[in-house]
Amino acid sequence: MTTQSSSIIIDGKLVAKKIRDEIASEVARIKGSTGIVPGLAVILVGSRKDSQTYVRNKKKACEEVGIESFEATLPEDCTEEDIIKHISDFNSNPSVHGILVQLPLPQHINEEKILNAVTIEKDVDGFHPLNIGRLAMQGRDPLFVPCTPKGCMELLHRYNIEIKGKRAVVIGRSNIVGMPAALLLQRANATISIVHSKTKNPEEIIRQADILISAAGVPNLVRGSWLKPGAVVIDVGINAVDDSESPRGYKLVGDVCFGEASSVASAITPVPGGVGPMTIAMLLSNTLSSVKRIHDLK
Numbered sequence: 001m002t003t004q005s006s007s008i009i010i011d012g013k014l015v016a017k018k019i020r021d022e023i024a025s026e027v028a029r030i031k032g033s034t035g036i037v038p039g040l041a042v043i044l045v046g047s048r049k050d051s052q053t054y055v056r057n058k059k060k061a062c063e064e065v066g067i068e069s070f071e072a073t074l075p076e077d078c079t080e081e082d083i084i085k086h087i088s089d090f091n092s093n094p095s096v097h098g099i100l101v102q103l104p105l106p107q108h109i110n111e112e113k114i115l116n117a118v119t120i121e122k123d124v125d126g127f128h129p130l131n132i133g134r135l136a137m138q139g140r141d142p143l144f145v146p147c148t149p150k151g152c153m154e155l156l157h158r159y160n161i162e163i164k165g166k167r168a169v170v171i172g173r174s175n176i177v178g179m180p181a182a183l184l185l186q187r188a189n190a191t192i193s194i195v196h197s198k199t200k201n202p203e204e205i206i207r208q209a210d211i212l213i214s215a216a217g218v219p220n221l222v223r224g225s226w227l228k229p230g231a232v233v234i235d236v237g238i239n240a241v242d243d244s245e246s247p248r249g250y251k252l253v254g255d256v257c258f259g260e261a262s263s264v265a266s267a268i269t270p271v272p273g274g275v276g277p278m279t280i281a282m283l284l285s286n287t288l289s290s291v292k293r294i295h296d297l298k
């Protein structure tokens, strides 16, 4: 007789809903006692369909919790100065407590220059070099932690998954997910390895992971056989693959073969409904903590 164990499905959609409810009641409390309305500004450059969708979803999420949203939309061929002008306006606008520049930016724009222009006090994405530098330093704390990796950590915490002393592997080394995710795991006292496109024998390293965070953006990259039995899998990948059965003509899959992995892992996030909804919840959470810091509220 064979025993096939199956893993706990980490319900990011449910956790994100709970967090948004918590944020909504705090926002209402702050409005009631001080009259202050938290505000989030989003800057969108160009007309990428995916970016437009994300920005629309962020606005909707803001509305639902009572955060006021501000938006600046610039054409694809705008200059760095145009973008920086909008950032400066939001930096000095007292109704705005968080500023997010939707990425990716067009090729001709220097991303670092733009992200540097956001005042660190309102950098709710946590992408300012000073916030990232502080995240990397012992004994220092960033004002804001990037939303997607923060959402991964929040899922681990809310499912009582111990991190201290564990072996954690991160797949991917991007500035917005892989790198900060590895730093957060290390800050939580895991021993980390980062696997990327030039890593030799990634499988061998991945198999050592007690906790795996995958942010590769490659559909079904990680096979069930690559996992240590009982590993916890956080799948950040949101990859569209052709699917004639689906009305949209595509479906979303993660970086990890979910079917295979769910009989090996002890817990795993689905795609969709895993990390994605947490990213937006963390953005709202960062905006709330920003308004509290700026106005010195409890």
Ligand SMILES: Nc1nc(=O)c2c([nH]1)NC[C@@H]1CN(c3ccc(C(=O)N[C@@H](CCC(=O)O)C(=O)O)cc3)C=[N+]21
Pocket (backbone or CB within 6 Å): 054, 100, 101, 102, 103, 104, 125, 147, 148, 238, 252, 271, 272, 273, 274, 275, 276, 277, 278, 279, 280
């Ligand atoms: N400055 C900046 N900050 C970002 O945080 C940022 C960005 N740029 N550029 C693009 C990425 C991507 N991103 C996602 C947010 C929510 C979902 C999400 O909610 N996904 C759902 C729904 C997926 C669907 O059905 O379309 C899910 O996974 O269940 C996904 C991806 C934020 N990003």
